[in-house]
Amino acid sequence: MSTTIEEAPKVEEAPKGAKASQKYFGRAMKRVEDPRLIKGIATYVDDLKLAGMLQAEFVRSPHANAKIKSIKTDSAKKLPGVVAIFTGADVNDKLGTIPCATPLPGGKSPDHKVLAGARAYFVGHPVAIVVAETRAIARDALDLVEVDYDPLPAVIDPEKALEKNSPLTHPELGTNIAFTWSISGGDVESAFKEADRVLKIRLIHPRLTPMAIEPRGCVASWHAGESSLTLWTSTQIPHLVRTLLPGLIGIPENKLRVVAPRGRRWIRFKAQSVRRRGRYQSPRDTPQSTDQVDRGPARKRGSHDSRA
């Protein structure tokens, strides 16, 4: 399965009289890891198969803001092959909150629980987890979970969110402003006064949703004897995952092993431990609603050029 030494790319002879350092510099090098990727024998998260592995799928909110009046899981639980179904009421008290990976100065952040509780506050908010023997059964069971929503007015425009009568995304914070960050330096006022021309532009940063071709996914294996968890996940930041996850799932950091196999993915998600092994791989449409809102390229909206 692994690359053999024979497959490592050959380095051409350096030019005559070249220094040793010029063996590599200034020339295109073939990548050592490519053959296994090109031959289809690399191991991505979705390729892992563990004995007795279960599959997880999520019931997600179709509403941006909605009160959850009730969740009925009885008929889904009766489906042969369904092992467990968890709702916020089952797990939120037992687990910590999902931390913000990048704390901002004065940043306000709600206590994001693993599953929605009394209210779903974004489209795609996980409301229940279905764990089943196969992915197909888990997906069948999703359709049998009945969630009764009471849709509420939602915040969908960042500028309108600042208006006095705007609904609040997180009422407990009392504001829709997550943080205010000023950066200053130099004598800006004089610079404008002395300028020959002053150009005003309005910049709008759109939402950016990272969407790698390998979907987000993870495989988790609980080792009862050692009270430890191994998590294989499609991530670029296994060390940060290992730092942030223990507080959420309530195990010490030294009892968590995070493995990043092939691929280059972000993860913001945790597998529910059912004291067994489980896997989740997100469907393609899920990241649009659940992945982090990031900075995007700025778009210019109108410009105004005036003589100072």
Add this chain to the structure above:
Amino acid sequence: MNMPLKIRVNGTLRESEVEPRCLLVQFLRDVCGLTGTHVGCETGVCGACTVLVDGQAVKSCTMFAVQADGSEVTTVEGLSSNGEMHPVQEGFWECHGLQCGYCTPGMIMTAIQLLERNGSPSRDEIRHALDGNLCRCTGYSHIVDAVEHAAKHAAKKGQTQK
């Protein structure tokens, strides 16, 4: 109720019984254990699951396994022979046509169909042939280079077919 099927995959006859809704890609990955064919979107958009069914490039998430009953299927694992890579695989390695490699098997299978139909495609023809395969790492230029490289070298070797 499961349905019986027989599919020749990379030259090996696979006989099995699968659910009628089992997709060809699930059959290849879960039943045959050939995980080189990847699932990116399950909706026929991304092309990561492209395989050859009786020589035709097919997105294997858009086909039920039972629809391929009686067919010959070639996946990326079936391309190398005696440890030697297929010219298209060599092209991808030589021209840095990949980074994470998740889309690569699908890209390679689509490129093979193109080169079987047109041994010396222009860069525009390569782009057109690959427009059903998405890559999120490379920006595509190196992939076009890779297929161009493969076309030149396969022509030299007198081999466009597997």
